[in-house]
Amino acid sequence: MQFLRQTLTVTAKDLRSELRTKEAVNASLSFALVILILFSFAFDPTSETTREIAGGLLWLVFAFAGVLILNRSFARELANDCLETLVSSPVPGSALFVGKSLANYALLIAIEVVCLPVFGVFYNVTWWSRPWELAMVLALTTWGLTVVGTLFSALTVNLRLREVMLPMLVYPALIPCLMAAMQLTTTLVAGEPIAGDQWAWVRLLAGFDIIFTSLAVLLIDAVLIG
Amino acid sequence: MSALAIAGVWKFYGDFPALRDISFTVEPGACVALLGRNGAGKTTLLKILAGLSRPAKGRVTLFGQDASERSARASIGVLGHGIGIYDELSAIEILRLFVNLYGLHHPERKAMEWLERTGLERVKDGLVREFSRGMRQRLAVARAFLHSPRVLLLDEPFTALDDRAIAVLQTVLREALAEGRTVLMSTHQLREALELAMHVALINRGKLAFTGERTREMADDPGWIYRNYGEA
Numbered sequence: 001m002q003f004l005r006q007t008l009t010v011t012a013k014d015l016r017s018e019l020r021t022k023e024a025v026n027a028s029l030s031f032a033l034v035i036l037i038l039f040s041f042a043f044d045p046t047s048e049t050t051r052e053i054a055g056g057l058l059w060l061v062f063a064f065a066g067v068l069i070l071n072r073s074f075a076r077e078l079a080n081d082c083l084e085t086l087v088s089s090p091v092p093g094s095a096l097f098v099g100k101s102l103a104n105y106a107l108l109i110a111i112e113v114v115c116l117p118v119f120g121v122f123y124n125v126t127w128w129s130r131p132w133e134l135a136m137v138l139a140l141t142t143w144g145l146t147v148v149g150t151l152f153s154a155l156t157v158n159l160r161l162r163e164v165m166l167p168m169l170v171y172p173a174l175i176p177c178l179m180a181a182m183q184l185t186t187t188l189v190a191g192e193p194i195a196g197d198q199w200a201w202v203r204l205l206a207g208f209d210i211i212f213t214s215l216a217v218l219l220i221d222a223v224l225i226g
Numbered sequence: 227m228s229a230l231a232i233a234g235v236w237k238f239y240g241d242f243p244a245l246r247d248i249s250f251t252v253e254p255g256a257c258v259a260l261l262g263r264n265g266a267g268k269t270t271l272l273k274i275l276a277g278l279s280r281p282a283k284g285r286v287t288l289f290g291q292d293a294s295e296r297s298a299r300a301s302i303g304v305l306g307h308g309i310g311i312y313d314e315l316s317a318i319e320i321l322r323l324f325v326n327l328y329g330l331h332h333p334e335r336k337a338m339e340w341l342e343r344t345g346l347e348r349v350k351d352g353l354v355r356e357f358s359r360g361m362r363q364r365l366a367v368a369r370a371f372l373h374s375p376r377v378l379l380l381d382e383p384f385t386a387l388d389d390r391a392i393a394v395l396q397t398v399l400r401e402a403l404a405e406g407r408t409v410l411m412s413t414h415q416l417r418e419a420l421e422l423a424m425h426v427a428l429i430n431r432g433k434l435a436f437t438g439e440r441t442r443e444m445a446d447d448p449g450w451i452y453r454n455y456g457e458a
Contacts, residue, residue: 002329009326013315020314020353081308085369088276090300091327225280225294 006091010099015106017076024072025107032065032115040122054123055186059178062112063145067167069107070149073100074157083157083224093221097150101216105146112138125189134188140205141181144212148173151216154223173212180204227290229254229377229408230275235284237270244270246432248284252410252425254376257403259423259440260412261451266429268412269307272381275410276304288377300328303375305383309366313355317346317365320354321372328373340368344394360388367391371398378402380411384418392418416448430456 018024039057043050077083086096120127127134152169156162180201187198194202230252237245245267252258262268273279274286277294291298304310311320321337330336341347344364354362363386370378383395399409399422413419420426420440428436428451436455443450 005329006327009323013312013323016319017312017314079308079313081306081310082312084273084276084278084306084308085304085310086327088278088299088302088304089324089327090296090329092296225278 003092003095006095007099007102010086010091010096011102011106014073014076014100014103018072018103018107024069025111028065028068028107029111029114031068032061032111033118035061035064036115036118037122043123046124050123051125051190052186054119054125054189055184056182057123058115058119058185058189059141059181061115062108062142063171063174063178064167065111065115066108066142066145067149067170069104069111070146070153070170071163071166073104073150073153075153075162078157087224093224094217096224097154097216097220101146101150104150105143108142108146109138112142126191127189129191130188130193133194134185136202137181137184137188137205140202140209141177144177144205144208145170145174147209147212147216148177151212151220151223154220176204177208180208227254228252228287229256229289230410231285231287231290232271232275233285233287235271235274235281235286237267237274237279238282243432245274245281245429248429248432248434250427250434250437252408254289254408255403255406256425257399257409257423258411258425258427259416259419260410260427260429261416261419261456262412262429263452263456267432268429269381271429272304272306272379272410272412276302276306276379300373301376303370303373303378304380305366305370305378306381309362309369311354311362311365311369314353316351316353317341317357318350320365321368324369324372330373336372340372343398344368345390359386360391363387363391364394367395367398371402374405374407376407378407378409378411380409380413382413382415383411384413384415396422420445420448426451428452428455 074083077086116127149170152166156165159165183201184194184198187194228251233249235245235248236243248271260268274281275293277299286293288298288301318337321340322333325333325336341350344367346361346364384392387395403409411419424440426438426440426444427434436451
């Protein structure tokens, strides 16, 4: 109960801070929209090839834009030594990590929801034809992106080049997660259901989330305390 | 049982020994001034006591519990170099946040009580980024004392405080000592510190150079301890 309260307190604090400053959300959302629109100029929206790669493009955009949110997650604690204050409190590292991950997750999902209609218009795809399956893929992939990004955000928070280091660490770790998401999203935006062997990609996403969430919760204290 | 027990603590930054075999104890209810020149290792020792850093060798306990344990951290209040408060939140939101993180009862009442004690009740809904430096420092004091910690770890608490913040800090420290709480404060402001501290520990280049009761000579001439036990 105490863990849950501490986790939700951290989540509420992060969301309130971000919604007041809008630093990360504005940067991430505008970046995602600009890249989506620029990519659409590079490809003919009526061609079949564009629809075949649309899922991949979408997840590249979400991954790039997401890192802008994740970079701020622990960096916002540096001002006034707030991170030291949190770590010296009785809040377990795992509650701090899960709380921050939930806040990042909510922000990333919000950005994805705003971007999807733009994606539909500029790439001429009916992304809403399989809403529940697409929601499942978004939920699982975004959690994977969030967990890996939040852990590495904690790891790189004290580095001067953290804005460079975070993507360099996060993207290689996300390869299995992004591969699965791209395959599944391409299928879903083509109006086809997830069927047969494609469930293996869903299982991969779920397994990725479970493994990285467990690892992050186990490692976070070692990451936070020098 | 000692409030703080530091036994054979070493800490390295790379190959550089920031702390070298530090050992001393602090009894419950004592107020200890941790003295030393810049870079002597005071902040490093306080970070280890606060569970923010691990010693390379040795052990640190608070009332018998390892300093890194969560229950030990619940019993400390830390006021470090940074004030540990969020610029984009209001004063009341910050105190509510820490009341909830520490699992205290009656968050609203507790937060209001400390806003009143630090003279910030009229600006409770104001964002910290709009506060003056002195107001921010008083809020930081409220944040550190909010959960009635048994041990207070203060890193140069009087540095850069305005008169009002010094008065607030001295008042709450006197009250804390009267209630039997333990205080360990590193400081360069010897006069303010030695008004409160009955014990002194001096660190010189990472080694404990002196530990003992504050004497009349120290109170009369704060530079005395450096001339006799520290570097010239």
